[in-house]
Amino acid sequence: MFGGLREKLQAARSRLGSSIQTVITAPAADAEKTGVSDKSASAPEKPSVPPAVPEIPVKPTIVDKFKVLLIERELIVSEKDVSEALSELEITLLESDVALPVTDAIIAHVKKGLVGKHRKIGESVDSLVVGALRDALLDVLGSGFDLQAYIRSHPRPVKILFTGVNGTGKTTTVAKIGSLLKKQGFSVVIGAGDTYRAGAIEQIGVHAERLGIKIIQHPEGGDPSAVLFDTVQYATSHKIDVVLADTAGRFHNKANLMSQLDKIKRVMKPDLIVYVDEAVAGNDAVTRAAEFDKTVGADAVVLTKADMDSRGGAAISIAHTIGKPLMFIGTGQSYDDIAPFEPADVVGELLGDA
Amino acid sequence: MLDGLSSSLKDALKKLAGKTVIDRAAVDELVKDLQRALISSDVNVKLVMELSKAVRTRSLEEEPPKGMTVREHVLRIVYQELVRLVWASTDVKLEPQTILMAGLQGSGKTTTTAKLARFFQKKGMKVGVICADTFRPGAFDQISTLCTKIHVPCYGNPQEKDALKITREGLASLKEQELIIVDTQGRHALEADLIKEIIDLNLLTKATHRWLVIDAALGQQASEQARRFHEAINIDGVIITKMDGTAKGGGALSAVAETKSGIVFIGSGETIDDLERFDPDGFISRLLGMGDLKALMEKANEAIRPEDVNVDAMMKGKFTLRDMYKQLEALNKMGPLKQIMGMLPLGNMELPEGVYDVTSTKMVRYRIIMDSMTPKELDDPSLINSSRMQRIAHGAGASPDEVRELLKYYKMMQRTLKGLRGASGGKFNMQRLMKRFSGMQ
Numbered sequence: 001m002f003g004g005l006r007e008k009l010q011a012a013r014s015r016l017g018s019s020i021q022t023v024i025t026a027p028a029a030d031a032e033k034t035g036v037s038d039k040s041a042s043a044p045e046k047p048s049v050p051p052a053v054p055e056i057p058v059k060p061t062i063v064d065k066f067k068v069l070l071i072e073r074e075l076i077v078s079e080k081d082v083s084e085a086l087s088e089l090e091i092t093l094l095e096s097d098v099a100l101p102v103t104d105a106i107i108a109h110v111k112k113g114l115v116g117k118h119r120k121i122g123e124s125v126d127s128l129v130v131g132a133l134r135d136a137l138l139d140v141l142g143s144g145f146d147l148q149a150y151i152r153s154h155p156r157p158v159k160i161l162f163t164g165v166n167g168t169g170k171t172t173t174v175a176k177i178g179s180l181l182k183k184q185g186f187s188v189v190i191g192a193g194d195t196y197r198a199g200a201i202e203q204i205g206v207h208a209e210r211l212g213i214k215i216i217q218h219p220e221g222g223d224p225s226a227v228l229f230d231t232v233q234y235a236t237s238h239k240i241d242v243v244l245a246d247t248a249g250r251f252h253n254k255a256n257l258m259s260q261l262d263k264i265k266r267v268m269k270p271d272l273i274v275y276v277d278e279a280v281a282g283n284d285a286v287t288r289a290a291e292f293d294k295t296v297g298a299d300a301v302v303l304t305k306a307d308m309d310s311r312g313g314a315a316i317s318i319a320h321t322i323g324k325p326l327m328f329i330g331t332g333q334s335y336d337d338i339a340p341f342e343p344a345d346v347v348g349e350l351l352g353d354a
Numbered sequence: 355m356l357d358g359l360s361s362s363l364k365d366a367l368k369k370l371a372g373k374t375v376i377d378r379a380a381v382d383e384l385v386k387d388l389q390r391a392l393i394s395s396d397v398n399v400k401l402v403m404e405l406s407k408a409v410r411t412r413s414l415e416e417e418p419p420k421g422m423t424v425r426e427h428v429l430r431i432v433y434q435e436l437v438r439l440v441w442a443s444t445d446v447k448l449e450p451q452t453i454l455m456a457g458l459q460g461s462g463k464t465t466t467t468a469k470l471a472r473f474f475q476k477k478g479m480k481v482g483v484i485c486a487d488t489f490r491p492g493a494f495d496q497i498s499t500l501c502t503k504i505h506v507p508c509y510g511n512p513q514e515k516d517a518l519k520i521t522r523e524g525l526a527s528l529k530e531q532e533l534i535i536v537d538t539q540g541r542h543a544l545e546a547d548l549i550k551e552i553i554d555l556n557l558l559t560k561a562t563h564r565w566l567v568i569d570a571a572l573g574q575q576a577s578e579q580a581r582r583f584h585e586a587i588n589i590d591g592v593i594i595t596k597m598d599g600t601a602k603g604g605g606a607l608s609a610v611a612e613t614k615s616g617i618v619f620i621g622s623g624e625t626i627d628d629l630e631r632f633d634p635d636g637f638i639s640r641l642l643g644m645g646d647l648k649a650l651m652e653k654a655n656e657a658i659r660p661e662d663v664n665v666d667a668m669m670k671g672k673f674t675l676r677d678m679y680k681q682l683e684a685l686n687k688m689g690p691l692k693q694i695m696g697m698l699p700l701g702n703m704e705l706p707e708g709v710y711d712v713t714s715t716k717m718v719r720y721r722i723i724m725d726s727m728t729p730k731e732l733d734d735p736s737l738i739n740s741s742r743m744q745r746i747a748h749g750a751g752a753s754p755d756e757v758r759e760l761l762k763y764y765k766m767m768q769r770t771l772k773g774l775r776g777a778s779g780g781k782f783n784m785q786r787l788m789k790r791f792s793g794m795q
Binding site: 196252283 | 390393394395396399400458459460461462489490491492493494497498499500542543544569570571572573574575579595596598600601602604605624638659699
């Protein structure tokens with residue numbers, strides 16, 4: 001799902017690279033005259049390294065150029081030019097649905113990384129620009145979440161509560177995770193906690209039937225806490241490993257619905273609260289993730305609809321806002337379309353190297 | 355979040371205040387703030403860049419109309435450019451027609467279908483619904499439950515997997531109905547099979563309208579998805595859903611720009627009546643978090659109508675229930691009271707929290723209660739004793755406690771307004787502000 005973002009980042013990088021190169025070629029000539037020396041103390045003299053571009057025998061990649069050139073620019077060109085270059089990166093992140101405040105934070109982080117770099121020039125030059133970006137993104141995405149290991153290391157039944165706003169795909173996610181856990185050899189029971197939306201009980205019921213998973217249902221309009229309490233009771237008495245509790249979608253600004261969720265939490269005492277949002281969400285992802293985290297808490301995040309050609313900015317936004325690990329991403333309409341989220345891989349992929 | 359941005363926009367505008375000549379630096383700053391406000395509302399980044407470029411050029415090149423300050427001139431341009439994006443509101447005719455619903459998974463098509471059915475039914479049309487969602491379990495249960503509640507016939511068959519077959523049968527079985535809404539399965543533009551299906555559905559139904567349902571929270575993807583849907587079935591209207599959350603719906607704006615269509619309806623709640631026709635002004639106000647744009651436009655056109663609200667009397671502290679009634683009515687269109695109060699430059703003055711703490715449902719209740727009052731009572735609420743209160747409550751189907759609550763709210767409003775008057779000081783032209791405040795209504 002991050003394919004788009006990667007392309008954009010690389011395109012931006014190459015644009016940055018070329019724009020910087022034009023600036024750099026002129027001073028580079030001077031630099032050669034002054035001699036290749038790390039001893040020269042004054043910053044403007046430093047561009048001893050730019051020849052690195054022609055010198056590298058292997059055809060330099062865009063990434064290499066970027067690394068070298070941006071750093072060199074930092075030394076030669078004024079701070080203002082750097083921020084211009086970074087604003088390009090900013091637009092790229094924004095176009096990828098990274099929310100504005102999060103983008104600001106990342107840009108600030110990268111900038112800081114580059115400025116810090118400024119002093120240490122002469123050491124390993126190349127790794128640090130990409131390093132700054134990588135650090136920023138890794139920092140934001142945190143580590144993944146291994147559900148299987150979590151379940152193995154906790155007393156059964158492990159109770160998982162799914163929350164989120166309307167239409168993000170909670171019910172489908174519950175079914176997918178149910179299917180996954182079943183394949184991993186866990187016994188699963190689903191609680192049909194969405195008693196509000198018409199057809200929701202039928203929807204999760206059909207999923208459970210297809211997957212051969214036991215489901216606890218009450219009639220429409222019932223108290224979701226009661227359904228989920230019953231589900232936990234059932235799991236305890238039947239020695240079931242995992243309880244998956246579906247809930248109705250609700251907006252974080254509806255106090256009554258949020259306090260209902262709070263009640264559910266009190267009644268069923270979930271071990272894990274999983275916040276479900278969609279990968280295509282824009283800036284609101286930040287607002288609602290923060291609200292959900294604040295009112296009922298969230299231990300992990302599932303991002304759905306990642307197959308919609310999205311650039312994955314929502315992942316970065318949410319992770320940055322609530323600092324909780326992303327557990328899974330949903331990538332399609334069938335039960336198997338769910339994949340664990342591996343931040344290191346994603347960042348590696350984003351930056352075009354491992 | 356957006357509050358912060360709209361305030362930064364206001365700060366930028368403040369810098370223009372009192373200037374007689376356009377200040378390039380101030381305009382640049384304003385444009386930057388505008389960009390940030392729009393981007394954080396999820397409007398497409400490219401669209402934002404185009405728009406802000408236009409604002410910048412026009413602000414610097416156009417002469418401000420006579421009698422208009424520089425600040426107002428720039429604000430007017432911002433407003434006009436925004437309106438240009440969303441102005442085209444699609445005509446909704448009350449005549450026999452077929453409406454095909456399209457949209458991404460989970461955008462709210464089914465709920466919106468039921469709301470639309472309700473909308474047209476209330477306008478006196480015979481409505482029928484076809485459930486062509488053959489994929490999602492429970493889809494037919496959902497729409498048929500909703501339709502049963504409003505007594506609208508709904509055709510569907512959860513066993514059948516062929517959406518075209520269902521639709522063909524549905525059209526035949528519902529041919530008595532004047533208006534047919536076809537609810538479809540959620541799909542995104544990269545699912546070739548499903549796009550093919552909706553093209554076929556469009557051909558089969560010969561749909562009068564093909565409306566794209568867009569979640570208010572949808573981000574930058576909105577443009578791309580809308581473009582592809584448009585290519586497939588020629589979208590002629592956009593419906594924004596879930597506007598009752600905190601999302602600003604900028605994605606829908608991108609979709610409208612992409613499909614060259616207008617926003618038809620806005621869904622803003624979970625009950626079947628929570629559907630409104632689109633009002634560009636209210637939408638932009640919300641987008642920018644500023645309420646006074648429309649009032650400003652009216653001023654520009656020298657079209658300020660005689661005030662509904664007696665500003666002078668209000669400033670003297672005479673604020674009757676009648677005034678409050680009008681305000682509540684206006685609030686319905688305007689959005690939350692907090693936003694409106696936000697227009698008033700009150701500085702750091704603290705307003706009682708409770709003033710804002712009135713939900714929209716309560717507003718409706720309050721209006722109903724006030725409908726049961728006599729003109730005398732509306733003019734002078736102090737008349738209301740316990741026997742009158744009983745009568746009002748009885749008439750409005752409310753409890754006396756609710757009437758009491760209303761009166762308490764009224765008193766709070768009155769105190770707040772008095773406070774405003776006190777805080778306004780000599781220099782500050784409160785009267786003009788109140789005029790603007792009421793001009794919005």
